[in-house]
Amino acid sequence: MTVIATESLSKRFPRVTALDRLTVGIEPGVTGLVGANGAGKSTLIKILLGLSPATEGTATVLGLDVSRDGSAIRERVGYMPEHDCLPPDVSATEFVVHMARMSGLPPTAARERTADTLRHVGLYEERYRPIGGYSTGMKQRVKLAQALVHDPQLVFLDEPTNGLDPVGRDDMLGLIRRIYSDFGISVFVTSHLLGELERTSDHIVVIDGGKLLRSSSTSDFTGATTTLAVEVTDTDATPDGTGALRKALSEAGLSLQADGHVLYVEAAGDQADDTYDTVRDAVAELGLGLVRMEQRRHRIAEVFSDHDQQQGGSDAA
């Protein structure tokens, strides 16, 4: 089943086109929407929630039409907004129970679901303290809890790692991953940071200036290359282990490049197994320690820079 589908979706403000004929289909799972500030991410979420009308085109969420069925969509979907929107004087429990009641849960179910959800996001101990005294990370967790409390089929998370330190970011990304793996709730999460979506999402949609740049599975983005990354330790006998290995592999006829302590060795086609053996034997012969030998993977940032270069090339032509 397609969770989200848009067809030539556009949103024009008087001075700016926030979405420009966006056509995309999203399946169940964790999907990352990546784009720079102003790319149109929040605008898309607001249209998908039925909160803001599109200028042109159509969109469905869980098979429901955004232009007609906004309230039915919002019953089935959770939303974690980007900006701080929490009342400072109430506790996490009071706030999340209130949001659960607003979503139509009866009082007892609202209390039970609130306790479960706050436990899931790691706020159980602090749940009776006023939100005003919470750290940014705790506030983000309250926003996540209120998006999950009514047991939606899908959640929209708008920049959930905003303002978090590296540890808080990792924790939040782990929580997001578990929303789908533990509860089967599909996730549509936005970020301007490529690396975090690469780790968290099954599928990635990239937009820029409201236009679709690419939509594909994360493994397609980061697909393994035919290059082998090799890193070795130095020894007393061979103080420049990388240099010695580089020389030995060149002499063995392999094509390679060095980047700091990492050697990138071409291992394409039928010769790939032989290349692995040659590297292994050379490392053993030099008496070096092998830190890693693995297929190098693309990083999403490289896919972007390739794309930029292609764009630049065609513009110039």
Ligand SMILES: Nc1ncnc2c1ncn2[C@@H]1O[C@H](COP(=O)(O)OP(=O)(O)OP(=O)(O)O)[C@@H](O)[C@H]1O
């Ligand atoms: N209500 C509005 N009126 C006029 N322009 C708007 C409005 N909302 C958004 N825009 C413009 O539409 C473009 C896309 O904004 P949007 O908030 O969707 O981007 P975003 O990708 O979510 O970025 P950010 O992460 O900075 O929020 C921006 O140029 C923004 O200034």
